[in-house]
Amino acid sequence: MDISLNISKPAQPIVRKVEPPTFAKKKAKTQNDFSFKFTKGSKVKAIVAKKRSPGLLVKKQQMKLTTVETIDEKPNADIFQNDETNEEDEPPIQLSLNVTQGNESDRMKTAEKIIRKKLTKKQRKELILEKKSVEFRQEFDNPIKSVEPTKPKKQFKDKAKKMSSLFANNADIPIVGQRLVHPVSEKVFTGEAMSSIGLHEHAVKNLADILHITELTTVQKRTVPVALSGRDVLVRSQTGSGKTLAYALPIVQKLQEIRPKLSRKDGILAVIIVPTRELAIQSYELLVKLLKPYQWVVSTYISGGEKRKTEKARLRKGVNVLVGTPGRLCDHLLHTESFKLDKVKWLVLDEADRLFELGYEKDVKKIVDALNTEKVEEGNPFAKKRESSIQTLLLSATLTHSVRQLAGLALKNPFYIDTSDVTNEDILKSNAFNDSFDEAITDDKLVLPSTVSQSYVLVPPKLRLVTLSGLIASESVKPSKILVFLATEQLVEFHHDLMIEALTKRILDVDDDEEQPDEDSDDDGEEPILGGVRFFKLHGSLTQVERSAVFKAFRDAKSGVLLTTDVAARGIDIPMVDLVVQFFPPQRIQDYVHRVGRTGRAGKTGRAILFLSPVETDFVRLLEDKRIRIAQEDSTKYLKGIVQTNGISSTMEESASELQRKFEGIIQDDTEMHDRACKVHIL
Incomplete structure (x- = not known):
């Protein structure tokens, strides 16, 4: 395939001459030689030596094109003289271009770019293949070569490893040392059986068969009897100590005792508020296991990310125990007609400090206000108001001032339970909630499992x-x-x-x-x-x-x-x-x-x-x-x-x-x- 190109100025055509290779006049350099070039009349502040490969110079000079008024880019005849391809089968491509801007080198580059754009996809592909064939034959026939032998891959890796700076110039690692610290301890298990706190025999058997739980933890022993008595409770206990069962067991116990038996039409009787979706699912799954002996008690959960239409359908059918995140609960409170809280008897605020940290303070306040407000149905002056108050249980592994604020909002005459070994037992026995809670916040003690x-x-x-x-x-x-x-x-x-x-x-x-x-x-x-x-x-x-x-x-x-x-x-x-x-x-x-x-x-x-x-x-x-x-x-x-x-x-x-x-x-x-x-x- 031939390519002809006319590059012209307004006045005269461009003529580019290729000078003989400069290294041909000099003695052939070895691979380790260096070349230096100085400009006459200039002050030399530094000498920069650049290693050049003679093989690359030969290759570069051989690949240069001789450009005159018409460029005829054809492979060397002597190289392809034995080729079976007949060059005359395809007429040469004649491209007449007027490139006037820039110097000679810029005009040449511009012309080459225009040529590539003018060619069709097939012609461009043939030109590339032809050029690669020329390069291969020239390199094969060239007696001067500068190609370094290929090293095994592992050698390159080993060389790179020696040059790695991953362990260099790093900061010194200090030896900090350890102070004498007496951690706050908390006994997890009491060694007492689950039946010792007055639970229903079906509940005790269910815990042993499904959850494999037969022994009471400290927080369960202290919380369940108080919750069964009907008092509001604020519980602080370490993580993994069984706080979920501490509030779930009393609620399930009270719900299964109601006669006649509960049905979906009785509405929502217990609301459990948790900060995250995962905790909502986990709490719901635990309730399903606890309610297995009492199939007439229905539970469900609602949380962000779920379809509102599906949740509305479940609420419309009727549920007795509802687990949810604050945002979604407020959403249904405002937009779902079937979501009514006028019959709620138990409210649980789990991970109370986290509820405030995630910005749910306003949502929790709306829900608490909706529960405490005694609403009368419009147009029915004989409608009965809420007969009993709501029992509230608030649980957290750490106590903060935000928890103190939430306790003041939701709890009424609460009982404070702390399972750590440094709790003032006299204050707990005196049932002075404010004193015991304020002491816990002041001490700001953090309890972790000793295991x-x-x-x-x-x-x-x-x-x-x-x-x-x-x-x-x-x-x-x-x-x-x-x-x-x-x-x-x-x-x-x-x-x-x-x-x-x-x-x-x-x-x-x-x-x-x-x-x-x-x-x-x-x-x-x-x-x-x-x-x-x-x-x-x-x-x-x-x-x-x-x-x-x-x-x-x-x-x-x-x-x-x-x-x-x-x-x-x-x-x-x-x-x-x-x-x-x-x-x-x-x-x-x-x-x-x-x-x-x-x-x-x-x-x-x-x-x-x-x-x-x-x-x-x-x-x-x-x-x-x-x-x-x-x-x-x-x-x-x-x-x-x-x-x-x-x-x-x-x-x-x-x-x-x-x-x-x-x-x-x-x-x-x-x-x-x-x-x-x-x-x-x-x-």
Whole structure:
């Protein structure tokens, strides 16, 4: 295929001459020689030497085109003289172009771009193939070559490992030391049977058969009798101590005693308000199990993310026990005609401090006001008002001034229950609520299960990601459930996708027929570090269907890693969590308590590890001031978890550097991942 091009000025045509190669007059240079060029009459402040490859110079000179008034771009006749292709079968492409702007070099570049645009797709493809054929034959016939022998892939990796700066210029890791701390302890189990507090025999048998619970906890022993007496109660107890059963058992007991038996037409008699959707589902599932012997009592839940139409249909049929989040409860209170609270006898505010932290103060106040207001039906002057007051139970693992405010709003002559060993028993026996509650807020004591081993590691910023990977790898040697708390939803999404890509086997998309190997991949057929580990993600921006599916899947799984925000830090009961990792320290000390409380529940053992940078050691002292004992660990022992035995990596530093480069390569190759990494400030 021939291409003819006319490049002209207004006055005269462009003539470009190719000078003979400058290196031809000089002695051939070896590969290690250098060339220097000085400008006459100029002052030289520095000499810059640039290594040039003679083979590349020859190739560059051979590929230059001789351009005169008409450019005839044809392959060398002597090279293709034996080709079977007949060049005369296709007429040459004549392109007449007038390019007048810029210097000669700019006009040449402009002309070449215009030529490519004028060609059809088929002609452009033939031109590219023809050019590649010329390059290959010229390089094959050229006696001067500067192509370095290809080194094995492993050698490049080994060289890169030596040049890695992952362990260089990091801040020194201080030895913080540990103060003498006496943690606030709380006895979980009392050793007494469930039947000792006056529960119905069916309820006791049901607890043993379905929930495998036969022994009372401290909070249940102190709360259930008071709640059965009808008094308002404020309960402070550590996480995982059985607070949900402490309020659910009295309500179920009272509902099943009502005669004649309850029906859907009796309306809502108990309302349970919780801060999150997951806690709403969990509380509802527990109520279903407790109500199994009493099929005539109906329960349901409503929460954000669910379809309002479906919820309205359930409310219209009639329910007796309702679990819900504050926002959705207020929504139905204002827009659902069948949602009536005039018959409610029990109100439960679970995780009361969290309700205020999430901004539900106004919603909770609306619900409490609606319950306490005695409404009379319009047009019916003989309608009866509410005969009895509402019994309110307020529960929380930590006490704050916002809880004090909520207690003043919802509780009437309450009884305060605190299960810690430092509670003033004289004040509790005197039933002086204000004195005991104010004392608890002043002491600001934080109680954690004594069966949880707490520690922290000081990790430089560059080593945080590989250290977390090593920790997960070392814990995953045996089946383990790991809960990793991150600060934001963006961090959860980023770390979830990055770890699945780098640490586990790649999961095919639905549209992929089969996995195609990547020719440029650096895997070399290596087995993934965490090939059998499942990663889950949970945060507030997921849809309700996704959140429910993830929550259920992780609860049922025997092992796995759940990356989550603080949405899973309150009240969530996930069985057998072996390790809680706080990859970012919480903003408040109370959040630290709730996060750690996801493990070591109901007297079981657990571990909790906190990641801190070398400049965040003051957080350790804050924990110690709250009587929380936490020990320092060496982070290097977790880096050993990523040491591979495939013959490439042999030391901890090399393994960590190789994994870090893998993370960086994924981010550089994926534009979306790169943008997300910039937003979360990871690499």
